[in-house]
Structure formats: C-alpha cells, structure tokens
Amino acid sequence: MTGRSVTVAELETPALLLDLDIMTANLASTAARLRGRGIALRPHAKTHKSAEIARCQLDHGAVGLTVATIGEAEVFARHGFTDLFIAYPVFATGTKAARLAELARRVKLRIGVESAAGAQALARALAGVTGPAPAEVLIEIDSGQHRTGVPPAAAGEVAAAYRSLGLDVAGVFTHGGHGYASPGSGPGAAADEDAALWSAAQQLTGAGFDVREVSAGSTPTAAFAGSHITEERPGTYVFNDRQQVVLGSCRAEEVAVTVAATVVSTTVSGQAVIDAGSKALASDRPGWLTGHGCVPDLGDAVVVSLSEHHGLVDLAGRPAPAVGTIVTVIPNHICTVVNLFDRYTLVRSGQPAGTWPIEARGHLS
C-alpha cells in the first residue's frame, strides 16, 4: 500500500480522515458499473452512518438506502431519506413495534424477515399502518453464509405463510457474507447469491407471487452480481478498507478513510506506539489477515497488537519515527471503526475541508 501525506495541520488524534476525492471516485465507479448492468444500487448506510454521505450516494443514482437497525432508519428518515430497507430480521415487539409503525407512516419501508415468529411480530406491528407506500417485506435467503435466512427451497412456503399473516412479500434478499471467507472468495459467493436467490424467486413465482425485488449484496460480491439480481446493497465500497484490499475488492489507492494517529512512544526497541488502539481501530480481524491495520507512512508496517488507546506498530527493522509524528492507519474493517467516532475530518485535494457528523453512530436498536 502506498503512502499518503497528511496536510491537515491541526489534527487531534486519533481522528477519522475522509478523503472526499477518493470517496467520490468510489461512489461513481460502483454506481456506473451497476447502472451499466441495469442493477439498482441501494448502499448499506451502516458503513458510513452519515446523512451527507448518503446524499452523495443518492446523487450518484442510488435508489434508496439499506440500514441495519430501526434506530439507523429513524436517523436517516429524520434527515429526509424516504426509501429505506432494514435488511435485518427485525423482531418488532413493544416499543420497537411502535417505532417501526411510525417509520412506515413516514417513509417507503422494506424490512427483512426469515422466521415465523419474526413475521408474526412484524404483521402485528404493521397492521393498519398506512404510509407513503405500503410497507413491504423481503424474505431473507441463506445463500451459503449460514448465518440467517431460509433455504431457497423453503422460500415459497414461508412466503405464503407470511402473506397469510398480512405481510406484503415483495421478493427475496441475501447477503453472501462467505465472500469474506478468504481472498478470492467474492466471485464464488456472488454466484451463490445469484443461484440461491433465483431458486428462491422461482419458488415464490410458483406460489403465485409477483417477485419485484431480488436483492443481493456485499462489497466483495457486488462487482460479480449474477444475471438474476435486481438490486445490490454493498456498504464498504464507499470507503474500502484493509480487508477489501487484501480480498481483492479494491486497490490501496481506493481506500478513502484512514485513522490519523500520533506516535506517542518509541521507548521499547523495534516498535512505535500510536494513540489509536482498539477504541479507534476496533479489533475486527479475520483469520486470513495479520494485525489490526497497516501504516503506509511507515512502509506498510503492521499494527500488531492493540490496547484500548495504544496501537503497537512492528517497525520490522525500519528506523523509529520521532515521537509526535502523525501517521495514518488503514484499518482492517472500516464499518466498526466509523462507529467509534463522532465525526469525519474531511480532506479534499489534499487540503482540510471541515468535518461531517456521524449522525447514526450507535443507534444499535
């Protein structure tokens, strides 16, 4: 990964640096690729949690947003977004049911569902609610990650059951999360998404449904969307991260967000300690990735271990940087990193360009 100079003069580290030029290029290239294939783009906003960035995505042609929680949906609805898909098997009782109903009154809402109990709760929550458009559900299909979702062969039966509860079943969705299994897994997982969704969609058609959406998505699979996909929901593509570089989803030059950190100690030989630890870089690390980030400014040195406020960079024989040096770190997984900060520090054409708040940080429920 190549170095990049930080020209932001007064950084209070650790800080989340967003290069708007790189982000804009990422938004444009993915939007163009999907547009060229006639596939709708509904980016997952859990990555950036920012109204400004969601607006950029819609400006680049996104049809709406994907979110993970009712809380995220509320934040984006409050900021004027009117077409939201909660791609999660929400269990909506009590105050969550009331919040979901209120959302459905205000925006065009889609919700994921994959269990009878979840469908029953959802049907109760949405009963009698009228909004700008009828709330719809998409049935979650397991395309090989084996996390959530019904098998494709069961899709017709469960769709019919959910319809009988009063839910409006608009189609099927999946997340081919096994595209993260190891570098090179993306194309195979994308093929699995396509095959599983197509099989499920045929089940629905056979059960008398008009399948209006066949929604897949993740950043490693989005570039390899199969021919039956109508909508893609990548999240990380807006920023990219170290995982995506190693997975092969992007080049290092396409990483738009880094964590700026200050070298605070070089007292122990062979290492530099930076003021970004697990509370700034998060601890996410797949088995195929070594360390918790890399430091282009130090020859791609690796952050080999984390305390809460310390990142230990293995200098691997390089000369130690001076204490006080600011470096940027490419974190493993940007989604969990963004969720640790309250704002982006913006860079445009290498110059400071203000800040943007991360309005949907937290909002886990």
Add this chain to the structure above:
Amino acid sequence: MTGRSVTVAELETPALLLDLDIMTANLASTAARLRGRGIALRPHAKTHKSAEIARCQLDHGAVGLTVATIGEAEVFARHGFTDLFIAYPVFATGTKAARLAELARRVKLRIGVESAAGAQALARALAGVTGPAPAEVLIEIDSGQHRTGVPPAAAGEVAAAYRSLGLDVAGVFTHGGHGYASPGSGPGAAADEDAALWSAAQQLTGAGFDVREVSAGSTPTAAFAGSHITEERPGTYVFNDRQQVVLGSCRAEEVAVTVAATVVSTTVSGQAVIDAGSKALASDRPGWLTGHGCVPDLGDAVVVSLSEHHGLVDLAGRPAPAVGTIVTVIPNHICTVVNLFDRYTLVRSGQPAGTWPIEARGHLS
C-alpha cells in the same frame, strides 16, 4: 457461569444492563482490600465512562480518577471531579496543549510521561499555568508488558532530564498489562510491577527526588499489589467481564454488566443468532479465550462469531430458544463494549431502575 433472569420488561436490545447491587459489592470489596493495605485507589474511569459511577467510586473512598485521554479528563472535570491522572504518555501540542493547560487551571492534574519529546511538549503546554494544585507528572515504567515506559534503570536519568524542562516529577507508574497474558498471570505481573516500580523509585531517590507516588494497576494485578505500591488504578473491577472470570480475577457472579440481546433467528440448525454483534460486543478476544462472549441463559453457550449486528451462538446440542427470547451475554472485554453504548439500563434488586448516560463515551483525543 450461572444464569440470571432479566426482569426488565421493555428492553430495546441490544442494551447494556448494569446490576447496581453487583457493582456496589465490587466497589466495596476492592476498596476495602486496598484500604486494609494502606494503598490508595484511583480507579480507571475508561471502563465505565460515567460520572454517576465515578461518584460511587469516590463514595467508596477512591482518592481521584484515572483517565486515558484529555477528552475523558475534560468530561469528568465538567462533572465536578477535581483530582485526575491521565495515565498515558500524552503528546500535547497545538489544541491538545491548550486543552491540557485549561484542565490544569481547573483541577489537580497528573499526567504520564515517558519520552523526551513528550516531556518537552508537556513542559511547553504547562509553562506558567497555575491551578488548584501544581500539575505533576509520573514517569511511566515498563514493568514487563513492553508496550510503553522506560526501563527502571533509566528512571533517575529521565526524571532529572524532565525536571530540567520544568516538570514536577511526583513519582512513577506502570501498568502490568502482562497480567492479561494468560489465566494465572496476575500474581507474577503484580510482582513485576512492584519490583520495577521500586527499582525506578530508588533511582529517583538517588537523583534527589521526593517520590510521592508509586502507582500500579490493572484488575488482574490489583489484588496482589506489592509492598512498595502507594496507589492502584484498576478499571475493570467495577464491572468485571468474561476475561476477568477466566483470568481468575473474579467469579461469574461478580459480573455486573451484561449485554441484553434478542434471539432473531434459529433458522440455521444448531445455532441461535442474537442481535448483538461486533457493534455491541466488540471483537476483543485474547488468544486464550474462545469466542466473543457467553450466554448464561443458554447454559453458557458461546458466541462463536460476530457480524456487525449478528452474534452466532453455538447451541452445542441444546434446544434452540424461541425467536424473540431475550438473553444476556457476558462479553469478553467490558471496556470496549461500554464505549459502544450511550447509556446503562439499570437493574437494582432485580427490578428496572432507570438509565445512566455514558458521558465520556468516545472522547478519544
């Protein structure tokens, strides 16, 4: 680990549950143990990040608070705390220098230092500042974790150098973080803390210093404080967590904070999926610990993998709980978990008891 029933009726999961009875017992037992040995307690507030809980700690005899960042110090100063130790090798330039000076004008402030460049910046930041008490520094000593800190043998020399810059060197501190190396490491690391600090303190005495503080601390080592220690700085002891149970620092019954989560899917055989993932449980996991948390309500079943909003619980042959069931999870490392939430949901005598905000969440710089 034994189960505990959740009687909080309307939980919007994931939620951070704080059992005040257990917390109070934890505060009392550690305070009593250290008081009995004549050792001051200056708990690390990075664990709880809460003004209410810090007040409870002072009520139990804590002499002041330890914090990790200038931002945390500012939050606690704003809430009326007047004796703060930033136990971190702060590099204070620019706006950080100004913020540190402003803090030193308002509260009795101690700051960690362990490099010449850090000391120079600190001396410039604090020059001419007068506050309720003169700002002091403690020199960080490496007692075996090999993260930060000078070797004990160098302490006299660096103390003299920092004094010549105008800093008021009040003593030495260390964090025996190698007490987390594996279960049973606590006593050895505590002995290392004591030996390293004593050696360093003797160096300072030899260089003409009046050593007013010999400060050690971590939850695994605090119970084994050596005879030269004047102050302990444990953080996690207030809540405990799965790590501390396995390390042997506490019993499972002494874990005060858990994450309440809802079972959202049991579609894939052999597992239950809960709505607490890496954005609620964090991904911290030492090599000696399997999984990302355990679920007492499900016979101590382990959360074997995390997505951002999904925790996969391996049922290990147990019957699947109903979708919609609320369970509590004991997370691996509570400090990074607390930092993901905005409030505690309180339980007292098994009954809901309101919420407390987590005022210092974030505040990384």
